[in-house]
Amino acid sequence: MRYGIVGTGMMGGEHIRNIRLLDDVSITAIADPVESSLDWAAQSLGDQQPARFRSAEELAEKGEVDAVIVASPNFTHRAVLEPLFDRGLAILCEKPLATTIADADWIVERAARNPAPFWTGMEYRYMPPVARFIADVHGGRIGALKMLSMREHRFPFLVKVGDWNRFSRNSGGTMVEKCCHFFDLMRLIVGAEAERVYCSGGIDVNHLDERYDGETPDILDNSYTVVDFANGVRAMLDLCMFADGAEHQEEIAAVGDAARLDVLVPPGDLVFSPRVGFGAPKQVVREHVAVDDMAMEAGSHHGATFYQHAAFARAVRGEGPVEVTAEDGRRAVLIGAAAEISAREKRAVEMRELDTTG
Structure with missing residues (x-):
């Protein structure tokens, strides 16, 4: 091939x-x-x-x-x-x-x-700990999903050729460029489409002293975003791009009516916490999900790029389905665009305002 x-x-x-x-x-x-x-x-x-x-x-x-x-x-x-x-x-x-x-x-x-x-x-989607987390939630390990929260506390945007990523007109804005990953995961985990988005975000620390042809970057460096889904589940993203020293770059927590499940990246651990009732001893179970060493060394996404390429190659060869479609990509852009509008206009955005295809 x-x-x-x-x-x-x-x-x-x-x-x-x-x-x-x-x-x-x-x-x-x-x-x-x-x-x-x-x-x-x-x-x-x-x-x-x-x-x-x-x-x-x-x-x-x-x-x-x-x-x-x-x-x-x-x-x-x-x-x-x-x-x-x-x-x-x-x-x-x-x-x-x-x-x-x-x-x-x-x-x-x-x-x-x-x-x-x-x-x-x-x-x-293809980080092995995240893939396992998704499978466990879909498999009913936490009961019926009610709330989903995600946190990415990380380093600022890296320098790219021509500094194109410093401006929303080139990148779509932080909520599209960076956060489409998380909005895609929300849709996948929740199993429904977004109805409403509210984002409170700011430009508070990063890139404030940078100038490109006299222009200051306009990309958000922190935000909280709440997404209401059609099936009643609500999801939240907590983004900070000046938290370089955070122990876990990504954290995802799914809470159902029977238990809570967290995934921490790195180190790639799942933490399962069943409901036990007020005052009862907690029964927390922690499990590490291993990742192939070569996959880890070949990329900066906790091995995910390799596993994604293996699945893509199967699809091209007719040995498997397309797992992430163009429509999946479009839906993630829609949520990100709604978040950008919400942050600028300081209001909730109904997805029907943006999605003319239904």
């Missing part, structure tokens, strides 16, 4: 490292308008030197590939995808699917007509 990579910056490099762990694959083409990014990717591939192109159009026309990974900046996705769709290639497109709802709608429509699989890159 022959892969092409469009966008050979930081995330493109992570995809390259993980694809190389798969059996019976090769990376035969890379594309990026920045020569130094192409050089870096070529160096990381060693003896396996792919054809080099400066655009997705050139790669689609001249590259000999079966599947393409789109890891270019968020705002380029629609333009990058168009020639790949025209060639009918299998595609894994990094999150967020797009920076605008209109572009996300267009991608969903084109993906539906594409003869080969289209996959939205939602790595967080």
Whole structure:
């Protein structure tokens, strides 16, 4: 199976490292308008030197590939995808699917007509501890799910080529760029669609002293977001991007009518806490979920990128389903866009305001 990579910056490099762990694959083409990014990717591939192109159009026309990974900046996705769709290639497109709802709608429509699989890159689903957490919640371990809370306390946005991620017009805003992962997980775990979003967020610590052509970055660096779902479950995301020293970067807690279940990343532990009644001894059970060492070393998403690529490869070969569709990507963008509006306008946003497709 022959892969092409469009966008050979930081995330493109992570995809390259993980694809190389798969059996019976090769990376035969890379594309990026920045020569130094192409050089870096070529160096990381060693003896396996792919054809080099400066655009997705050139790669689609001249590259000999079966599947393409789109890891270019968020705002380029629609333009990058168009020639790949025209060639009918299998595609894994990094999150967020797009920076605008209109572009996300267009991608969903084109993906539906594409003869080969289209996959939205939602790595967080594939962290082994998170995957186990989801399976346990869906399996009824906590009873009927009532509340879902997520926390990401982490480092600020990293520096990207051209500093494109410093501005909402390029990234979709923090709630789209970063938090689409969590909104996707909410939908997956809750098993329903969002009806209402309220986000309180600010720009309080990060990037305040940065200037790009005299312009100050406008991306949120902290927020609380509450999402009401159609089945009555409510979910909450607590985001802080100036909490570099936090012990756990990601924490997710699901509370049902019978128990609570937490997942902590790192270290990759599940913590199960059944209801015991007031005053009774607690019966907390802690379990570690192991991750393949090579998968951990090949990426920065707790091994998730490797497991996602294994599933994507199965789908391309006709050995498994597409597990994260373009529509999944669009729904995550919708919630993120609603959160951005809510934070700016200081009001709850009804999803029907944004979703014209029903």
